[in-house]
Amino acid sequence: MAQIPIKRSPCAIANGLEILGDRWSLLIVRDLLFTNRCEFGHLLHAGEGISTNILSDRLERLQTAGVIDKSQHPSHGKKYRYQLTEAGLKLAPTLIEFGLWCCATFDGVRMPAAVYDLAVNNREKLLAMVAARQPVIELPL
Amino acid sequence: MAQIPIKRSPCAIANGLEILGDRWSLLIVRDLLFTNRCEFGHLLHAGEGISTNILSDRLERLQTAGVIDKSQHPSHGKKYRYQLTEAGLKLAPTLIEFGLWCCATFDGVRMPAAVYDLAVNNREKLLAMVAARQPVIELPL
DNA sequence: AAAAGTTAGTTGCATTTTGCAAGCACAACC
DNA sequence: GGTTGTGCTTGCAAAATGCAACTAACTTTT
Secondary structure, eight states: OBOOOOOSOSBHHHHHHHHHOSSSHHHHHHHHHHBSOOSHHHHHTSSSOOOHHHHHHHHHHHHHTTSEEEEEOTTOSSOEEEEEOHHHHTTHHHHHHHHHHHHHHBTTOBOOHHHHHHHHHOHHHHHHHHHTTOOSBOOOO | OBOOOOOSOSBHHHHHHHHHOSSSHHHHHHHHHHBSOOSHHHHHTSSSOOOHHHHHHHHHHHHHTTSEEEEEOTTOSSOEEEEEOHHHHTTHHHHHHHHHHHHHHBTTOBOOHHHHHHHHHOHHHHHHHHHTTOOSBOOOO
C-alpha cells in the first residue's frame, strides 16, 4: 500500500483525485496500459500535445504514488523505461468503464477499435492482456 | 448524446477528462450518486471544502456536458435541486471501480462501509439502487 | 411589516498551476 | 568530433484556483 498525504478527507475518491485528478495523468496511464509505448518521447507524442515539463512532473507524481516505475532502458544509456506497477495495472477496469461511458455519452469520441471490441465482447481477455503487460495496440515506435 | 467541443484528440478518455478531469467534479458526482444530498449547500459542505465559486463553476460545466440537471426545488423559491441525468447515473461503475482501486492502493483511505460492502459483495444491488436514485447513504440535511 | 437569517450565487484579488519556448547535459551515431 | 536524439530544467506569460467579502432573492422570526 502506497503512503500518500491525506489532505482533504479520508474519502477514497477524494484522495485518488489528488493523484489522478487532472487532464493528463490518466492519459499517461492509458498509453502504458494499452499500447507498447513506454518511453518519455513516446508519451510526449501520444496525440494530445502534453508539454515536456508537465509530462516530467506527472511521471514523477505517478512514481511517488506508486502507480508507475522508472527503470534504465536496456541498451540505451540515456533512455528510461516507464512501466505501470502492479497497482497501476489494476487501474484497467476504471479506465475501461470510463472510456465506455465517454463513448456512450459524448458525440464524436471513440476508443481504438481493438480496445472497444474487447471491452464490450470479451472483457476478461482484455483484462488478462493488460495484466500480462501485453499491448492491445501496437504502435510504431 | 451530448455535444462537447473536441479539443485535443478524438480519444474518449481525453475528452472525458476535459469534463471530469479535475479535483472536484467527480466528488460532486459521488455525492449525487450515493447520498441524498442534492442542494448547493449540501454539496458545499460535503467534507472536502470546495469554495462557492468553484462549486458554481463545476455545476455549470457538468450541466453543459449533460451530466447533471438543475431544477427548481419543490416548496422553496430560491433553492434548486441538482440531479444526475440518465447519462450521469451511468458513471456509477467508473466511480465504484475507482473507489475500490483507491482503497486497495492507498493506505488510510476508505469508502463508506455501506457502499464498500455492496460494491464488493452485491454489485448488482448497488447499481440497481443508483439507477433507481435511491441513496445508499442517508445523511442529515 | 420590519428585522434577521438562508440560499445560491458573484466579484475582486492573491496564489498556484499550466502552457510554451528555449536551453542544456549526456549518449549515441556517423 | 560534429550532429542528432533523449530526457529533462528554466523562465516567463496566461489561466485556473482559493479565499474573503459582498449581494439579490426568498423565508422565518418577532
